[in-house]
Amino acid sequence: MAIIETKNLTYTYPGATKPSIVDVSIKVEKGEFVLITGPSGCGKTTLCRTFNGLVPHFYQGELKGEITVAGIDTLKHHTYEMAKHVGLVFQNPENQLFALSIEKDVAFGLENVGVPREEMRRKVDWALNQTGIYDIRERSPHEISGGQQQRVAIASVLAMEPEVIVLDEPTSFLDPLSAEKIFEVIYKLNKEQGITVILVEHRLDLTAKYSNHLIVMDHGAVRLEGDPRKILASEETRLIGVGIPKATLLYQMLKKEGLNLGDQTPLSSEELADQLLEALKPRD
């Protein structure tokens, strides 16, 4: 069964004249690593907010269509009920940490649902270890770097042991190396814990290689959905204004010139380099 399924989802913010998402029907299977991309203002963030019921419960406004997440109809259940199933990580790490120590922040959700102390300690420590911040658990949020702050934000939704983690441009404020570390953490959670990941990103250079399901949005609607290798190779994707990874782009440029590197479109520099090494290796 799909872990997230939407049918003809259309939503308009209160006071807005145009809907922010239009007729969105998507299906996400358990354990997938989904990448959502598209130009600014295409409705990616709004779609994320429907997954745990922030839209429409927190934002009000009018939501039409159907949506079930982890088997629950989010229209009929509050965000605090969804929090156990779906964790949201936002763009700005600064505004999602409100406690005075890191472990206290990680425990925030568990405290809210009333988990007993011993169990909470165990879950918090687990989440801290998974994200590699156990050693800094007693520090305060301003004593750590932006990358570490964002890992705290991930740990704090992870502690609730959700089935789905949704991350809305989690690395846009970070330097490339810290960003890469964040993506590694998310990828590990996806592979080892089987957590379904939904990642919203502009920078496909850094992220395409992790995904096995790509959704391209534009003007509130889903324009393309499916295998990232196929979608990134298509002309339509480029026309929408999606930043195709350089490795993928180079592969296509070479293909156009008649250089055959194999059928699989590469998503990362490693894949392209391997294909080139294979194709150009000295033969005797």
Added chain:
Amino acid sequence: MSVFDGLRFRKVHSPIHNLDPRIKFVYVIAIFVAAIIFYQIIPLLILFLIQIPFVLLARVQRQWLRSLRGAAFLATFIFVVNVATTFFTSGYHFTAPNIENAAAMTMRFVVLVESFSVFFLTTSPDHLGLALEESRVPYEFAFAFTTAVRFVPVLAEEAQTIMDAQKARGLELEKGGILKRIRNYVPVLIPLIVSAIRRSLELAEAMESRAWGATKKRTNLYALKLHKGDYALVAIIVGILIATVYIRLYVPIPTIASFF
């Protein structure tokens, strides 16, 4: 990283910092009561001196001296007023007991400042927030307190950035008369307010996403537990109070003037 570093707290560990803030607060109250009960210089001086070991144990002597220096002006004022009133009411002459009395009143003030500063210098905001959570104070209040502590330095830094951004567009904050100067701050205040609103929305969104308000029976990661040090402090408090009452009732307290 900036001028506002002073607003940021840091976790410090010392025997005094680790004490339960609730017990420390009772200690402040006990010293307060003792200081009110005595009006002679010698016991007040003793109350002043017995707190110094706390300051040294907590290694906050520098900050502590600074807070005393801050109180120096008011202390001088209290002394002068006391001396002056007795001077005028006792027929225009200084007497040793009068001056000693004025000194005692000043000492009482200094003792109060001292005990409060020991409390605030050795109690970190997260500890204080926890004490609030564990007391019967509604959780929303404790949360508001810790969040404020968390975000005051962030907002202060943001204000600095906004000022820089507007100065880079030729805004001169110090230019003009008083009214013009107030108006100069409009381009700083509006972005600051707009950004604070935006920030609070994002915060609310993050809180909602982490099950804020799911149940009335919230639990807490930390528990304030009483340790050896706390029991020792309780013993000290009880000792101070018993000694205070006993001395006040049965021991004649000498004045310094009587030694000469």
Added chain:
Amino acid sequence: MIEAQDIRYAYANKVEALKGVTLTIKDGEFVAIMGQNGAGKSTLVKHFNGLLKPSKGKVLVDGVETTKSSVAALARNVGFVFQNPDHQLFSETVEEEIAFALKNFGFKPEVIEKRVTWALNLLSLTQYRKTSPFLLSGGERKRVALASVLAWDPSTLILDEPTIGQDHEQKEKLRQFIMQMQTQKKTVVIVTHDVEFVAECNPRVILMKEGKIVADGEGKEILTDPALLELSSIVLPQIAQVFTKLAPLGFPKDVIDIYEAKAAILKQAREKGMLK
């Protein structure tokens, strides 16, 4: 021309953010200052318009020492666009927002009118002239902030993290805009850690770490040096990553441009008889 002579800067908490920085940025140059958060990039560029004055050393802007001038006077020649547009937008309309600096600098009303129209046009904001900046999207607000600085036509433009949160097309427009500034012989300084963007623009790159300059040179040179970049928490641009791996085949290592990459690969493929 901007000259920094062995400048040091310490914040009030005594943390030294700059530990002896010397550099010269000539008129018309395009420079990217890169490095980890906290490396001192922002602290350095805030010296260029006098927002910060060095604790030691000297900063000269067009020959004038910044300690002997005011921010308002220096800003006439050095425009500074901050990272977050929300840290400066406050007016009721976009038009007033853009006129703000012009009024501060004492331009005449008819000149202000002309300059505002020009800046709106330059950044395709004309249709929003009477709109409140708060109603615009993030990308548009960023453009208003840029327009409000460009309006007084400074000879040097400093952009702090201009690509953060920007999508592919917005970045492409920004790149074209910078190229346009370059043809007008403006000096452009960007502070960024967006390697792909820098690889596409190919400016002079200055790499900072812990308050010092650790490398200064052509983008092609610096962005293809893995050891150097790792020092500054920066990863190689994707094309450079590919070419580092292709070294055994005799490819040059210093390739960051996709067209150069394509040409090099096709050349070898032809030599090996794989292509006609």
